[in-house]
Amino acid sequence: MKIMPCPLNGPRNIAEFVCGGEVKAMPHPSQAGDAEWADYLFLEDNTLGFVTEWWLHVASGYWFIAERHTASNEIIRTYPASELFSQRVEFQENNE
Amino acid sequence: MNQNTVTPEAQPYRSFVYRQLQAAGAHFSHCRQAAIAAGYAGADIEQARLQRLALADLSPLPRLGFKGVGVPAWLQGQGVNMPETANTAVADPQYGLVARLGYNELLLLGRDAAQGDAQERLAATWQAGADIPAQGNLLLRAHSHACFGLYGAFADQVLAKLCAVDLRPRTFAQHAAALTSVARVGAIIIRDDVAGVTGYQLLVDGSYAVYLLDCLSDAMTEFDGDFIGLDTLAAAAG
Numbered sequence: 001m002k003i004m005p006c007p008l009n010g011p012r013n014i015a016e017f018v019c020g021g022e023v024k025a026m027p028h029p030s031q032a033g034d035a036e037w038a039d040y041l042f043l044e045d046n047t048l049g050f051v052t053e054w055w056l057h058v059a060s061g062y063w064f065i066a067e068r069h070t071a072s073n074e075i076i077r078t079y080p081a082s083e084l085f086s087q088r089v090e091f092q093e094n095n096e
Numbered sequence: 097m098n099q100n101t102v103t104p105e106a107q108p109y110r111s112f113v114y115r116q117l118q119a120a121g122a123h124f125s126h127c128r129q130a131a132i133a134a135g136y137a138g139a140d141i142e143q144a145r146l147q148r149l150a151l152a153d154l155s156p157l158p159r160l161g162f163k164g165v166g167v168p169a170w171l172q173g174q175g176v177n178m179p180e181t182a183n184t185a186v187a188d189p190q191y192g193l194v195a196r197l198g199y200n201e202l203l204l205l206g207r208d209a210a211q212g213d214a215q216e217r218l219a220a221t222w223q224a225g226a227d228i229p230a231q232g233n234l235l236l237r238a239h240s241h242a243c244f245g246l247y248g249a250f251a252d253q254v255l256a257k258l259c260a261v262d263l264r265p266r267t268f269a270q271h272a273a274a275l276t277s278v279a280r281v282g283a284i285i286i287r288d289d290v291a292g293v294t295g296y297q298l299l300v301d302g303s304y305a306v307y308l309l310d311c312l313s314d315a316m317t318e319f320d321g322d323f324i325g326l327d328t329l330a331a332a333a334g
Contacts, residue, residue, distance in 0.1 A: 001260070008182060008198060009275060013260045016277055059282045060198055060275035 002073075006057045007064050007080050020054030023065055023084065029091055050076065104131040111155040112242050112305030120323050127326070128209045130156035135325030142328040146293055149248040149321030151312055152329055154205075154297065155305065158192070158212030159237040160219055163201040166229025171202060173227075174218060178202075185271040185286050190214045193297075195273050195286050203237060203284070205297065208330075242305030244312060245288070245329065247295040250319040255296065257315045259285070265294050279311040291332040 002014035022044050027036050045051075048071055055066045055078070066078040102124040104110035109130035111117065117133045125134035133153050135142060142150070162171060172178050177188040178196070185195040191214050192206035206212045222234045246254060255263045259278045262268065263285065273286045284299040300308050316322075 012276060057275070059277055062198055 004055070004066070004075060005078050006060075006062065007078050008062045009057055009060055012057065012059075016057060016059050018056045018058055020056055020063065023052045023054055026089070046070075054081075102126055102131050107131040109156060109239065111153050112302050113153055113155070113309045116306065116309055117153055117323070122323065122325065125326070126209075127156055128158065128212050132156040133323070133325045134327045136323045139328065139331065142324040143332070145322050145324050146247050146290070146328055146332060147249065149250040149254065149316055149319045150246075150324040150328075151309075151316060151321060152245040152247070152324050152326065153309075154243040154245050154326075155241070155302075157243065157326075158206035158209075158215050159241065159243070160191075160204045160206075160215040161202065161235030161237040162222070162232060163235055164229055164232035165200055167200050167202060167232045168196070170227070170229055170232065174221065176202075176204075176218070179271075183273045183275070185273050185288070187271075191218065193271075193286065193288060195284070197273060197275055197284060203299075205243070205286070207333075240302055241299045242302050242308065244298045244308065245295060246298060246312065247290060247293050247324070247329075248321070249294065250316075250321065251294050251296060254312065254315045254319065254321065255285070258311060259283075261285070263287070263296065279308060281308060283308075290329055291334065293332070 003011045004014050004017050005011050024040065027040055050067055050069050052065060052067050054063060056063050064078055064080055065084060067076045068074065104114040104124055107130060114131065121136050122133040123135055124131040168178055176191055177186045177194055179186045179194060182196055182199050185193050188194050190211065191204045192211040195203045195205065197203055204215055206215055219234060222228055252264045259276060261274050261276045268287050270287050270289050273284065275284055277283060278285065278298060278300070281300050281304045286297045288297045289295045
């Protein structure tokens with residue numbers, strides 16, 4: 001059984017988790033073009049090596065960040081999203 | 097308690113699994129507007145089951161949830177006992193067991209009608225909207241979840257068959273909480289001993305109630321576990 005160390009719930013069976021894709025900077029919602037926004041939403045770098053990813057502990061609905069090697073699947077570190085994101089993102093209404 | 101006079105079908109609320117409990121010989125009583133299984137066999141028999149291995153359906157008991165940044169401080173302001181760390185619980189004489197699931201999610205598990213009334217007043221205070229946290233939400237949990245109590249010397253061995261988390265009493269302390277999967281279903285498990293007997297409360301989405309009851313009953317068979325009613329739990333808790 002593969003074990004993922006959840007920052008909130010401790011070590012758990014990997015079956016309790018879902019990967020949410022790479023952590024990447026969000027382009028400005030109203031200034032980014034369609035291509036840039038589609039890239040942000042759907043395209044991944046698919047790096048061979050260590051990557052920083054969003055993961056969800058499904059049972060508690062808790063999103064966090066994990067650093068993982070995409071070939072060996074070794075998990076180096078997991079930590080709360082608050083280490084990278086300190087502020088809530090406020091979206092402005094699009095009046096186009 | 098109005099033994100043998102309460103029929104679940106005649107009550108506004110009843111457990112997701114009341115038919116299975118009826119088949120097991122349950123008689124029912126009221127808890128507020130809900131029918132709850134009060135007992136199955138004699139008090140002495142159920143006390144013996146409690147010591148060895150017993151399952152109680154706690155689904156009809158009152159529950160209330162809150163979630164969001166600022167919720168713990170608001171609840172403390174209302175006089176609710178607050179667990180200091182995530183994934184733990186504390187007993188509150190007014191509202192029942194207060195479980196902290198994550199940093200900003202709280203679940204109040206009432207044991208009787210009086211605690212249900214107190215929870216209803218707390219919900220009404222929230223809904224009146226004075227000084228509530230901007231990002232907070234009230235979660236009406238009474239009818240969303242099934243809740244089972246598993247008690248006795250073999251309770252941890254039953255759970256070991258269904259759950260990968262180490263729930264043995266020496267590692268999973270009294271009032272510890274875990275959000276994990278039990279029999280492949282997302283579940284909340286809270287250690288909640290009764291009168292020195294190891295106990296756990298298991299909460300799952302109500303739509304899984306019949307399935308989980310079936311899984312628990314099957315896992316209990318090898319240890320000769322059986323049902324107990326709320327009267328036995330109340331008598332043991334004093």
